[in-house]
Amino acid sequence: MKFSGFSFRQGILDILRDFHNIRIYRNTKRSLSSIDPYFTNKIGQIRFCNSIKRQERFSFASSIRILSSLKTMENVAKPVEDAAIATECVAEGVKMETTNHEGQTQYRLRIKNIPKFASIKMMRDLLANNECGQVKIQKSPKWDYCFAILKTEEQQLDVMNKLKGIEFKNKKLSVHIDNVTERDRQALFDRRKNKKEQKIEQSGVQKSPEEMLADQVTPLHTYEYQAQLELKQNGIIKSLRTFCDKMKESYNDNKSNYNSSWLKEECDFNLPFDLKPMIHSPILEGYRNKCEFTVGLNLKGEKTVGFLLGAYKDGLNTVLGPHDSIHVSDVAKKIVEAMQSYIEQSSYDVYDRRTKQGNWRLLTVRSQKCGDIMIIVQMHPQGLSKEQIIQEKANLLEYFKSFAHEKNFNLTSLLVQMYDGLSNGISYKDPFDCIHGTPFVYEEMMDCRFRISPAAFFQTNTLAAELLYQKCGDIIKELYESKDTSESPTLIDMCCGTGTIGIVLSKNLGATIKGVVGIELCEEAIEDAKINASLNGINNAKYILGPVEKNLSALNEFNHSTSGTAIAIVDPPRAGIHKNVVNALRTCQAIEHLIYISCDHNAVVQNFMNICRPTSNAFPGIPFKPVKAIGVDLFPHAKHVELIIEFHRNRSELTNLPSTSSILQNNETE
Ligand SMILES: C[S@@+](CC[C@H](N)C(=O)[O-])C[C@H]1O[C@@H](n2cnc3c(N)ncnc32)[C@H](O)[C@@H]1O
Structure with a gap:
């Protein structure tokens, strides 16, 4: 049924706004000139469309209220059909709801104005702390919003009211109803499918399904292996240049006297530090374990x-x-x-x-x-x-x-x-x-044996992973070989998985490593790590279960003068580490050397920058500087590659650091 002859500006917005659970989109480019409620005919919902097909969905109860409002609008809006018919239709919709669940509604709230780094758990805790109970949250690391999924419309309204005016990380949340039906999901899926098919058709390249699959799962399969390595090395150079260019800007803007001379060094590829030739995978086919x-x-x-x-x-x-x-x-x-x-x-x-x-x-x-x-x-x-x-x-x-x-x-x-x-x-x-x-x-x-539980992470190319770990070992050897063992560092293995890095390096470098502290989020993996340490005769390893950003006190322990030096190996998931973890590393006095391993060099440029930025209130502690980098190809024929960067800073500068325990405490409670 169509209503026509009025615009939102003529008052309909004001009437609809009376219903606090309704959000109306206003399109700034095109005026909304008609309102067209119809039924999804599965669940008793109506949708209001504007002239550019942007749709708002309302629950059955809201629909009734809207329609009765519209009835009172006859002086402004002229319904093409009688609003009474609409009320009947709504009733029909309800009947269908009880017999057909295919188009079931998901009662969602879109919570906006949250930081991108806010995790699902943080949002779940926020809702729980505001008496909303345990609510399912959907959020991607790239979003500055999330969805709260509620079971009923009443719950949806209740949670929305409870979140009204709430601040999170100094930002006021904005909360809106954002219901979605199964039918909407399917329509979205079909639209994307058509778009993709059209794109393939327009490209004029007809590929067999097998070729399409190969392009999907091993996108570099048509290149010789040497060419694949060149492509990956070029990708690394691009990310590292972005990192250095941004660092130059950051040091130029900063009034501090921190030594930024490293940025003026000239090495190959126009980088201010060494990028070594990439380490090849020793196995090119069937390598995934x-x-x-x-x-x-x-x-x-x-x-x-x-x-x-x-x-x-x-x-x-x-x-x-x-x-x-x-x-x-x-x-x-x-x-x-x-x-x-x-x-x-x-x-x-x-x-x-x-x-x-x-x-x-x-x-x-x-x-x-x-x-x-x-x-x-x-x-x-x-x-x-x-x-x-x-x-x-x-x-x-x-x-x-x-x-x-x-x-x-x-x-x-x-x-x-x-x-x-x-x-x-x-x-x-x-x-x-x-x-x-x-x-x-x-x-x-590397002469070690590892237990791996189903949920635990383990590098998928074992032979190439050995080369990755060996390279980390070489870096540590080079740094500490000539030193007395009394100066041996403790290895802080951040995101340690089943304990691989700490264990192979401890076993292979002997007294060059004083002990290992592993931190890992996955409970099964940390249990594996404990077993793996004893399986391999490593008895100076300690493992901590939990997200690194919540376990920063493990670093604080190294701020006592008696605790000696530490070397951190950070091997996080694709998106990198939280800013608080970077700050904890920067303020941990025992850490002179930091080895960062990343499987997505592009995604972690920000992490590299934060590690090396001049000191400020937001980034306390002494910055590191990159010393060298090297890629290790663990994924032949695929686009990814592991990158190791070695960072360093001078211990003499570290002694002037302000006390860090308060920073760490603050970080942990955030
Ligand atoms: C790339 S894997 C590296 C694992 C290990 N270093 C290895 O080489 O086998 C990343 C690991 O980080 C863990 N992880 C993800 N987020 C984390 C967090 N916030 N705190 C601690 N560990 C985390 C994952 O469970 C996974 O085991």
Whole structure:
């Protein structure tokens, strides 16, 4: 039904604004000239569209109120049809809601004006501290907003009221209703799909599905390996130049006398420090020791286990088998084939991320250099009874045991995860049910042995990771070899995973390292790290569970004169470390050398800058300066590369540092 003949400026906004849970978009470029409520016909919602198709959705209760308001507007607005019809339609919508859940609404609040670094946990805590209870939060690290997902409309209103006027990190939050239905999601998916298809058509390049998959999972596969390394080295140079250019600006703007002469040095590639030639991966094919395979439908609509042909955000959810994927190991390919046959014969459907129907979701294979194999099968439990789940696990066990026997491989661990969430990957929060063998596998590197649990991170290219760790060892050796062991540093292994770096370096460098302190977020990984230390005879290692940004007091301990020196190795996830962690490193008097390992050099330029900035209130402590950098290729045929940067600062300058404990305390409580 259409209303016409009025504009928002003529008063409708004022009337609708009376309803505190309604947000109206006003488009500044085009005036909103008509309002067109209609029904999603699944859930009793109406939408109000403006002339450029921007839509607002309102719940059933709100719809009634809006429509009754509109009735009173007849002097301003002339409904094309009678508003009474609309009320009937709303009633019809309600009837449908009880019979059809397909278009179920997700009651969301969009909370804006939050810092990008605010984590999901921070936002969850904020809501809990404001008596909103435990609320599910969706947020990407790039967003300055997040969504709070509520179960009912009442809850939505309640939370919105409770957050009204609240400040977070000195910013006033703004909170708006942002409901979304399944139908909206599907429409968005279709739009992206069409756009992607059009783009492919317009490019005029017709590729086979296999080529498209190779482009997706190993985008550099058409280049010779040497050319791949050059591309990656150029990428590193670009990021490092950005870092140095920004540093120059930062030092120019700063009135302090800090020594910025390092920025004037001239080394190769126009960089003020050495960038060494990249270390190659010793293995180019089948190098991945861990792969996650999606279960879905191929282009013919057949059940398939493999990789997604494109990103779901681009509207692609077709899956193709990994037969031609050069980075996947032969054993993983065999396991995929086995799973494929199993699922083909299963009466359960594959999970469709778009419709949210089906059961089979994901197959994860860890195939270690030393022969251990872990298989994790992930299912959506919807529509399955307890008995059916038990039966399915028994079937999987029998099937994979006889498959392993037939193919003569060591099935060390078979796990099943039931996961009803939305993400397309392993859920590290939901439990893994170990139905065969041990709930972990082992890997060997640099004369050490490592236990790896399903949720723990482990570098995916073991042979190349050895070179990465060896390089870190070389740096430390060079720095401390000529010194007396009384000067040996403690190694602070930040984001230590299963303890690999601290353990291999301790074992291989002996007395050059006095002890290890590892900090890691993942509980299973930290348990592995403790076991791994004793497995490898390292008895001077201490492990701390939790996010590094909340465990900065571990660094504070090094600020006592008796604690000696420390060297920090930071190996964070792609996005890098929190600013508070940078500041804790800068203010930790024991740290003279810092080794930063990054798998996304572009994303961490800001971290590098913050490590080296002149001292200010926002960045206390003595800045570091980069000494040398080197890339290590752990991912042949893919775009990523690991980058190691060694930073240094003078101990003489450190003795003048102000007391840091208060800074650390503040950081931890933030
Ligand atoms: C790139 S991995 C490196 C792991 C380890 N250094 C290695 O080489 O195996 C990053 C690790 O950081 C952990 N992590 C992510 N965010 C973290 C945080 N805020 N605090 C501590 N650890 C974190 C992840 O669980 C993961 O184990």
